[in-house]
Amino acid sequence: MAPSMKIVFGLLTFVTFGMIIGALFQLAFIRKLEDSYGTDFPSFMRRQKNGYLQLPRGATFWDNDKEAELLRLGYVKPEVISWLPRILVLHNFLSMEECDYLRAIARPHLQVSTVVDTKTGKGIKSNVRTSSGMFLSPEEKKYPMIQQHRYEKDQYYKPHHDYFSDTFNLKRGGQRIATMLMYLSDNVEGGETYFPMAGSGECSCGGKVVKGLSVKPVQGDAVLFWSMGLDGQSDPSSLHGGCEVLSGEKWSATKWMRQRATS
Numbered sequence: 001m002a003p004s005m006k007i008v009f010g011l012l013t014f015v016t017f018g019m020i021i022g023a024l025f026q027l028a029f030i031r032k033l034e035d036s037y038g039t040d041f042p043s044f045m046r047r048q049k050n051g052y053l054q055l056p057r058g059a060t061f062w063d064n065d066k067e068a069e070l071l072r073l074g075y076v077k078p079e080v081i082s083w084l085p086r087i088l089v090l091h092n093f094l095s096m097e098e099c100d101y102l103r104a105i106a107r108p109h110l111q112v113s114t115v116v117d118t119k120t121g122k123g124i125k126s127n128v129r130t131s132s133g134m135f136l137s138p139e140e141k142k143y144p145m146i147q148q149h150r151y152e153k154d155q156y157y158k159p160h161h162d163y164f165s166d167t168f169n170l171k172r173g174g175q176r177i178a179t180m181l182m183y184l185s186d187n188v189e190g191g192e193t194y195f196p197m198a199g200s201g202e203c204s205c206g207g208k209v210v211k212g213l214s215v216k217p218v219q220g221d222a223v224l225f226w227s228m229g230l231d232g233q234s235d236p237s238s239l240h241g242g243c244e245v246l247s248g249e250k251w252s253a254t255k256w257m258r259q260r261a262t263s
Contacts, residue, residue: 082198082213085238086226089215093222099184103251109134110150113157130155131242151191151250156206157242159196162256163227163234174259175234178226182253186219190246193223197237206244214243217250 077091094102112125113133133149151157162176181193190206192214199213215223229235242250 081215082195085195085198085235087195087198087213087215088224090222090224091218092220094182094184094220096220099219099251102253103184106134106150106251113149131157149252149254151242151245151252153245153247153249156244159194159239159241161227161234161236161239163238173261175228176256176258177228178224178257180222180224180255180257182222182255183217183219184251184253185217185249188217188245188248188250190244191217191248191250192243193217193240194243195225195238195240197239204243207246217252 075092079089079091081087081089110132111134113131131149131151132155162179164170164175192203192205194203194205194210194212194214196210196212201213202209202211203214204210204216205212205214215221225238225240227235227238
């Protein structure tokens with residue numbers, strides 16, 4: 001065999017061997033994640049309610065697994081806080097720079113927020129919702145964030161469902177399946193996202209102790225919750241609201257996920 005061919009053959013062998021070793025490491029890492037899931041799962045299964053898996057607050061299936069923590073969408077750390085309704089907190093979902101940018105493009109266009117009129121399908125002002133908000137322009141709608149909201153002191157959004165009960169909105173994109181609520185500001189007192197039908201304990205909502213579950217607004221965090229159950233039907237337990245802001249300003253960006261694309 002010519003020297004040049006020996007060199008080529010050697011390089012190919014080296015590259016192939018490296019690819020095999022890399023694949024084995026990947027498989028071993030995936031197996032480790034599966035094992036950590038399988039190890040923790042039975043202990044959580046003993047904490048069931050109404051057939052749904054219940055996780056202790058702050059617990060995940062990959063606790064104490066540093067490699068898995070880095071794998072979670074970069075440094076985003078998911079925390080399941082309820083399975084009925086299904087609620088997931090994504091810690092560090094947005095960077096501080098992204099939060100500042102979204103607030104900056106929203107501030108000049110803020111108007112009094114509206115709610116959907118079930119008779120006409122149009123947005124109307126209501127004392128149920130006292131915040132200010134804005135919709136992005138057609139060009140800005142190409143960005144990942146769809147809508148920005150701001151809650152000042154004493155403003156709130158009373159408990160409501162995100163799924164539709166009228167035919168007007170269902171025609172445009174089908175039912176709302178899930179909602180992603182992203183917090184864009186910090187140092188807010190009150191302003192929790194409140195789920196009155198989640199959990200069995202008590203929580204804080206605008207300085208009051210109430211039954212249910214609430215999520216404190218932390219800049220960069222996001223709350224993902226489902227308005228539809230696993231059976232494809234609207235989930236009444238997804239009732240939620242924005243608690244009264246006691247001090248500071250609560251900024252958030254909302255993304256609704258629907259059954260199909262809207263026009």
